[in-house]
Amino acid sequence: MTVTLHLKQPPSVPLEAEVLSPNVMAELSNSEIRSLVVYHGKRQVPLEEFFDVEGERSDELILHGELTKVRMIGRAMSSGSITVHGSVGMHLGARMTGGSIEVHGDASDWIGAEMMNGFIHVHGNAGGQIGAAYRGALAGMKNGTIIVDGAAGLEVGMRMRRGTIILGGPAVDFTGLQMKGGTIILLSGAEIRTGAWMNRGTIISLKPLQMMPTFAYASDFNPTFVNVYTKRLKQFGINLPFTASQGAYQRYSGDLSVPGKGEILVWQPA
Amino acid sequence: MTCTLGEVKQRADFIVYWGGNPAECHPRHFTKYTIMQKSKFLPRGRKDRTMVMVDIRETKSAKAANIFLQVKPGKDFELITILRALIKDQQVGDEQIAETGLTREALDDLVQRMKSCKFGCFFFGMGLSMTRGKHMNSAALLTLAAEMNAFTKFVAMPMRGHGNVTGADVIMRWQTGYPFGITFNRGYPRYNPGEFSTVDVLVRGDCDAAFIIGADPGATMPQPAINHLKRIPTICLDPHVTHTSKLARVHITTAAQGISAPGTAYRMDEIPMPLKPALKSPYPTDEEVVRRINEAIAQKPFWLPEGSQPQMISTQV
Numbered sequence: 001m002t003v004t005l006h007l008k009q010p011p012s013v014p015l016e017a018e019v020l021s022p023n024v025m026a027e028l029s030n031s032e033i034r035s036l037v038v039y040h041g042k043r044q045v046p047l048e049e050f051f052d053v054e055g056e057r058s059d060e061l062i063l064h065g066e067l068t069k070v071r072m073i074g075r076a077m078s079s080g081s082i083t084v085h086g087s088v089g090m091h092l093g094a095r096m097t098g099g100s101i102e103v104h105g106d107a108s109d110w111i112g113a114e115m116m117n118g119f120i121h122v123h124g125n126a127g128g129q130i131g132a133a134y135r136g137a138l139a140g141m142k143n144g145t146i147i148v149d150g151a152a153g154l155e156v157g158m159r160m161r162r163g164t165i166i167l168g169g170p171a172v173d174f175t176g177l178q179m180k181g182g183t184i185i186l187l188s189g190a191e192i193r194t195g196a197w198m199n200r201g202t203i204i205s206l207k208p209l210q211m212m213p214t215f216a217y218a219s220d221f222n223p224t225f226v227n228v229y230t231k232r233l234k235q236f237g238i239n240l241p242f243t244a245s246q247g248a249y250q251r252y253s254g255d256l257s258v259p260g261k262g263e264i265l266v267w268q269p270a
Numbered sequence: 271m272t273c274t275l276g277e278v279k280q281r282a283d284f285i286v287y288w289g290g291n292p293a294e295c296h297p298r299h300f301t302k303y304t305i306m307q308k309s310k311f312l313p314r315g316r317k318d319r320t321m322v323m324v325d326i327r328e329t330k331s332a333k334a335a336n337i338f339l340q341v342k343p344g345k346d347f348e349l350i351t352i353l354r355a356l357i358k359d360q361q362v363g364d365e366q367i368a369e370t371g372l373t374r375e376a377l378d379d380l381v382q383r384m385k386s387c388k389f390g391c392f393f394f395g396m397g398l399s400m401t402r403g404k405h406m407n408s409a410a411l412l413t414l415a416a417e418m419n420a421f422t423k424f425v426a427m428p429m430r431g432h433g434n435v436t437g438a439d440v441i442m443r444w445q446t447g448y449p450f451g452i453t454f455n456r457g458y459p460r461y462n463p464g465e466f467s468t469v470d471v472l473v474r475g476d477c478d479a480a481f482i483i484g485a486d487p488g489a490t491m492p493q494p495a496i497n498h499l500k501r502i503p504t505i506c507l508d509p510h511v512t513h514t515s516k517l518a519r520v521h522i523t524t525a526a527q528g529i530s531a532p533g534t535a536y537r538m539d540e541i542p543m544p545l546k547p548a549l550k551s552p553y554p555t556d557e558e559v560v561r562r563i564n565e566a567i568a569q570k571p572f573w574l575p576e577g578s579q580p581q582m583i584s585t586q587v
Contacts (some may be wrong), residue, residue, distance in 0.1 A: 014476050016455070018583060042455040044574055062316070069476070088463060109464065135462060163517045174406060193347060193403070213348050213366030256362060257354035
């Protein structure tokens with residue numbers, strides 16, 4: 001049994017719908033779900049004004065429609081799953097503590113911001129500030145995994161403390177800004193200022209990167225943890241090269257300005 | 271880490287202008303506050319002060335400086351980050367320094383001067399805060415100023431533009447706790463620049479009305495934002511005909527602040543200055559127009575259903 005929601009018409013101004021979460025839906029009947037409150041701009045409206053709701057009492061949510069202006073889907077969810085067929089708005093899965101979200105479409109900024117655990121997979125492109133800390137907060141995502149098959153925006157993994165972010169497409173500037181831990185894997189590289197001001201953590205790039213001047217080249221090596229990662233990531237169709245016959249990772253350490261113990265590993269094929 | 275211009279005038283013996291052209295944009299800044307004034311602590315005035323200019327090209331301001339550092343365009347963030355490393359005696363390669371367009375000697379000299387001054391001050395302009403990197407470029411310079419306080423007194427101050435832009439930030443700050451980029455849709459202020467800041471809201475088309483007071487986004491904002499302003503009902507309060515008033519649905523002509531309307535303007539160091547009108551105007555002041563609009567809105571019913579309150583987001587978790 002699932003709860004399926006179809007968007008009737010796109011909202012004219014942002015729709016803040018943090019109730020679109022398995023935690024909320026799990027115990028509610030169909031009519032209770034229909035009367036949940038969402039915010040269209042500043043106005044409180046029942047969910048049924050924007051969505052056709054089928055099913056009840058389930059922690060499996062399926063959303064259909066052009067949801068680019070629908071924000072905070074799966075915010076702070078702790079279990080269950082959300083599947084979206086369409087594009088979603090900001091704050092998808094922000095502060096979530098468990099469960100999984102799959103988006104067959106594009107996502108916007110702040111996906112998985114400050115998440116504690118769980119899994120987010122976006123098949124399209126995403127915006128900026130993935131797994132980041134909100135403005136003024138000291139730490140971003142604390143655990144969990146975010147996979148984006150497409151491109152991403154600014155400040156991916158800003159101030160993240162733990163967890164993994166994997167980007168299939170290219171990222172823009174300030175990837176891993178002020179990172180405190182965790183791993184960012186860039187399959188198609190990034191633009192400039194990658195790893196700026198990082199304290200700790202690892203950024204792995206399979207494409208050459210333009211380094212910050214405050215990173216120092218350390219060595220070429222093949223870290224053993226990469227083949228452990230590869231085993232886990234194979235189920236998502238992601239292959240990280242790790243054998244010495246294929247090449248080696250150039251290790252850069254920094255950021256010297258902090259001064260930090262972060263590392264950027266750039267793949268060099270043999 | 272900031273201070274008033276009075277403190278700069280009395281005490282600052284080391285002044286850095288970064289990405290601005292004060293000689294042409296703030297012509298009285300040098301003479302009234304920063305480099306020309308004599309004071310109890312700097313009795314010889316200009317001779318007691320060192321001025322450094324960092325910019326991508328040699329402007330008129332560079333002639334007034336003791337040291338001019340020409341940084342490559344778009345390398346400000348990198349240069350400030352290198353300086354943050356150098357003041358902590360970290361090793362940065364010559365090649366990496368050369369990428370910013372400067373030499374190691376120039377930077378070593380700058381760091382030595384920064385550390386040995388008694389009171390240093392960074393002033394940064396749009397060349398820093400409006401180029402690639404935006405807020406992070408400003409954040410970098412502010413962090414550098416904060417870190418310099420491990421060695422000596424150091425402050426940083428933005429060179430604010432025309433009009434009362436500082437006032438808008440200051441008032442929003444003491445009323446809501448945040449300077450800009452605020453939404454009130456849940457009944458309490460929430461802050462998220464990039465999500466709620468004006469230009470981003472307009473570019474994404476997230477608003478269905480706009481109310482603009484004393485600003486001209488029609489002249490400064492990107493084309494998608496201007497197109498959205500044309501689509502939605504835009505109300506503009508301005509003494510003059512501007513790009514924004516031309517595309518607005520309603521333009522209310524108001525009296526010019528400081529010329530024909532009294533008020534308070536905030537100087538770039540956030541000092542409030544009373545404005546006394548010299549002329550009379552047939553037009554109402556901005557304050558009066560906003561007050562009358564507020565009174566009209568108060569006649570309308572409350573926007574939420576009877577007896578309900580906006581819900582905080584965290585209570586629903």
